[in-house]
Amino acid sequence: MKRYRHAASGVLVPLAAIGFWQLLSSMGWVNATILPSPMAVLVKWWAYLRPLEVFDPAQGSYLQWCFSGELIHDALGSLYRVLLGFVIGAGLALPLGLTMGYSKVAYALFNPLVQVLRPIPPIAYIPLSILWFGLGNPPAVFLISIGAFFPVLMNTVTGVQNVDSIYLRVGRNLGASRLTQFTRIILPAATPYIFTGARIGMGTAFIVVIVSEMIAVNNGLGYRILEAREYLWSDKIIAGMFTIGLLGLGIDTLMSRLSSHLLKWHRGLEQG
Amino acid sequence: MSETSHISVQNVHKVFESGGQEVHALKAINLEIPQGQFVCLLGPSGCGKSTLLNAVAGFSLPTTGLITVEGAVITEPGPDRGMVFQEYALFPWMTVEQNVAFGLQIKGVEKAAIEAKVAELLAMLNLTDFRKRFPKDLSGGMRQRVAIARVLALDSPIMLMDEPFGALDALTRRNLQDELLRIWTELQKTILFVTHSIEEALYLADRTVVMTYRPGTVKCDIPVDLPRPRDVASPAFNALKKDLSQLLMEEQSRHNQAEFRGAAVD
Ligand SMILES: Nc1ncnc2c1ncn2[C@@H]1O[C@H](COP(=O)(O)OP(=O)(O)OP(=O)(O)O)[C@@H](O)[C@H]1O
């Protein structure tokens, strides 16, 4: 009972917002090109989602046809770039972060450079990335991996540096080798930080993918809303924006589920 | 150093730097502990009991002086000196059984043998039902028992125990004391055991070492010659208890005065 009431109160504000929005449009208070009605956005969204052609078995399976809509195509394109960029960025940040956290020498060597590069927003790399990689996926993936790199790096370094020394003492008392200390104590002890970094990195990657699609590629959700602007299709812009929001929410929920599943042992993560 | 000593602590000093001030945690400590002896360390809080245990374990070496085990000078920690830490220090990312198994895995014991040993230890410490739990889901007493099981699994000739039964209720505590005595008799271990409880020291130890507060020195070294199993209600037990209480009270009041003076200076 309590749960339903909770869920009901959760939709209250969004419903009111949509109601107000609908009122604005149907009373004719705002121009439909500036702000289309929610209904118009929904219709557009459906058109955007739907397959463009009629089903033709010669072209492929039914399932393939279902996923042939423009929106699905764009969303998958964005998702692909986010994941590829994230894997590259985090994949480079993790080993470097572990090394910098573990070894004072490595930290002293790399930290100055990291501190100088870190405040540069990924967006500032756009000109250089186009100069280096031209147009298409490569510059986009490059930008996204820069976005994912630093959060994962910084959190991994902190995570390793903050491993409670008592655990290392127990490890030595039990006779653990340096390798065992690293894999069975330092690494698991640092995972809460690493996951936090990954979640932040994924969020950054998602922001960067939209921007980079507006500049370097001609598909994906970011490209699509910019393209819609050229034709003054504000309904499609808003439909695209909502899709971006939902996809971002989906990714973040997945990340948080994954980390609370893997960090069942951790005190601070019960709330998920 | 005598031939029969298992652990030999020779003129050990330990000085800590803290905030520009020197803290003389241990001063001129000498202890000869024969193989198989059960020694309890008693003393007021902050007198250096953990410091001494850490030095024997090899975590923080003496500022001056020597500690040897079977004649070899201690320079680093090792699984021959299993330690139960005052803070338990269970690995939170490992379940109860993984915590207990860890030392055996490091030793390279084969899987089936590890499972058997872990099951035996968990049963002994009444932890079988909780073997799949993580430390965050255990009570303080349970965590302490897991820490004990983890060290027992090592089967080290020397066991260093820093207030291992401090967080237990009276009944569990007595059970574990008896269990520890059984293990000690059976496996001929040398045990250095820190406690705040005079009764616990007298129930367990062959010998009780009372320490002084700042600097930490050995105030007195009292053999406990009562036959085992010991009867805590016997007149002999209580006579000894009274003597020890007297000694500790003296030390405690010195401690309080020292703290009072410290506070006055601040
Ligand atoms: N790493 C350290 N740096 C500075 N001072 C320390 C350090 N470790 C211990 N000390 C000091 O040394 C003294 C002895 O500490 P120790 O932890 O050995 O006491 P203890 O007898 O184990 O006390 P308790 O019964 O409360 O556990 C204390 O006064 C403490 O403040």
Ligand SMILES: [Mg+2]
């Ligand atoms: Mg202590």
